[in-house]
Amino acid sequence: MIVPRAVTAPDAQLRVAMGWKGTRRTAASAALAGAVALLLAAAPAVGAEPRTGTGSGAGTVPSFASAAARQEPSAPAPVPRLPRDFRGKGRWIVRDLGITVPFTWEGRDGDSQMTAGGPRYPIWFTNLIHHGTLYTLTYKWPGLTEHPCSRIPGFDLEALNKGFENARFVGPETLRRTPQRRVNHWRVGVVLPELPPGNYPRLPLALGDIYVDEDDPGTFWQVLQFGVQNLYDPELDEWLVMDTFEHRPGTVTLPRRCEPPR
Template sequence: MGWKGTRRTAASAALAGVIALVLAAPPQVGAEPRSGAAQSPGTAPSSAAAPSFGTVAARQDASPTPPPPRLPRNFRGKGKWIVRDLGITVPFTWEGRDGDSQMTAGGPQYPIWFTNLIYRNTLYTLTYKWPGLTEHPCSRIPGFNLEMLNEGFEKARFVGRETLRRTPQRHVNHWRVGVVLPKLPPGNYPRLPLALGDIYVDEDNRGTFWQVLQFGVQNLYDPELDEWLVMDTFEHRPGTVTLPQRCEPPQ
């Protein structure tokens, strides 16, 4: 759901949700193996997924592949939205109620302020503030809902079991989702990675999202095309979802 601007497709928007993808002066990335996992310090998992802020350590467990991420109908959480190349970190909230959901990053006193919503089968994005941005329309993609987002997650690839080195440490399952165009068979064909996302969900609850990296056209306003969300809390109880007045249809 971390998509901004008017040039978005439902597919790329879904990946950002979450979708979805960043701590003030985050710790250096390094690996601290758990349960005897073998990995060189300072390296990411062997599947070449992007290293996460707060640090991840791969765990070489032999247990079966867990079920993919699934955003719940009701939840509420707080954390940070980080745009590392701009040196910007702002407060972040993510809430869901009865299948609708809303992300809000920053506020009027911050250099970045936007909100993204899945609201009554429509995807909305409204960017109030962003460095260098002069247009502030409310973009709409009708026909998009929570079920479509979770269907996208069903196609995610499992990267591995990892530990986010924070306080407290989080034991997570790391997933990779992406949209690559055009869809061609294996071989020497030109391809464009339209949108990619690394999703870190609690190893005991695939509906608890702790961290998301998103990269691609949904991050068009950022020079490096990547942004992070990092959650400090995530509770499974109804949140508050409010459609901004600017996004309401004309009477």
Template sequence: MGGKKGRRRTATSAALVGAAALVLAAPPSVDAEPRTGTAPVFATVAARQDAPVTPPPPRLPRDFRGKGKWIVRDLDITVPFTWEGKDGDSQMTAGGPQYPIWFTNLIYRDTLYTLTYKWPGLNEHPCSRIPGFNLEALNQGFEGARFVGPETLRRTPQRHVNHWRVGAVFPKLPPGKYPRLPLALGDIYVDEHDRGTFWQVLQFGVQNLYDPELDEWLVMDTFEHRPGTVTLPQRCEPPR
């Protein structure tokens, strides 16, 4: 959901949306202030040997709500994060007024919105709009994800997940010796028993252009399949 920054932040990188992933031993608690002096600790990911037949790819549900953390490791910043969906719309929110990072990404009525209120070194705060993007488009993008394998996130509690990778490469050319530029990459970790439960997402690429190392993590502590709250910021509303 997932958010992205300006026109460059996407939900897949989520979410993507969509955010989105948009994805670690014991990161700071959700209510903790951003840490300084040491990089956030990421959960160890252990590959499992009991590889099953390729499962169905990730699919973001229409209704959900979850809380966790947004982690920008090279900036040594960790902030609270929420991700919610209602009737097919969805919203990511990282940080808040008291944190060094604060942004929201939305898929709302067939439009992808990104509004970055605070980011180190950022002085412009427009609400960007990309029309023609919705939950169906996001999940269609997930259909092309590559299955990496079953893994275990060594957190408390441990979570057994399926690891997927999505990406965008330009230009689209056949196999062979051609110049190619990777534009965006997402590593998505969904529950092994429910492809609609997202536990962790790594986003890397041009959608993370505000970050010097081009990568950001979201890690969920909770993820429930019940309707959340999606609110379009007033700054993103079309003029009347």
């Protein structure tokens, strides 16, 4: 996943987690990922299908997306919280590359795993929280020649949800898909420098728009992520769109390539 606030390590790691796949997997980029994790402030992954928005309201809908009916923000809803056990299927969308691949997101006992694409698709990666460590492994991506497994220790479900507590409530929306879904739109992000306010050069490192079910902040229907966590993509933005999301245990499997040496 991405908003001015005090810099804390957990929030930084959340930004990396939201864009799990996005940080580069070379040794140098692994160092960059770690630096970003330490710099990003206390919050994805994780868009109406797909649209972008800012603080209070109006956004634009890319041509591949369904429109989202906008309403004025009301009192903040409960913040997003990824559950301990869940499973869902959907699509991972990289619009500027014209790529859409199958996507799964599953959780079990507090661990969780994203998988996009597969051996027969142009992109294929997995990101997972496993026993208190954040792993990311990209098997395939256009132009990618290196495929190491990167690790960020000291990151778990509690840290992820702690970061979500600082998300900004944009407002209620309706995703005009089949079926239509009533959601609450949240934004997380990090911009440096955070302070002071006024006319100062600023760099938006990472942004995330998270759309959770209106009645259940633990059901995630859509996420847009934009920023350094998406360095493989020329436009720095990628979408995940869920078609199903069930609150029952999924499957989380640490790839052999990510296992510690024996």
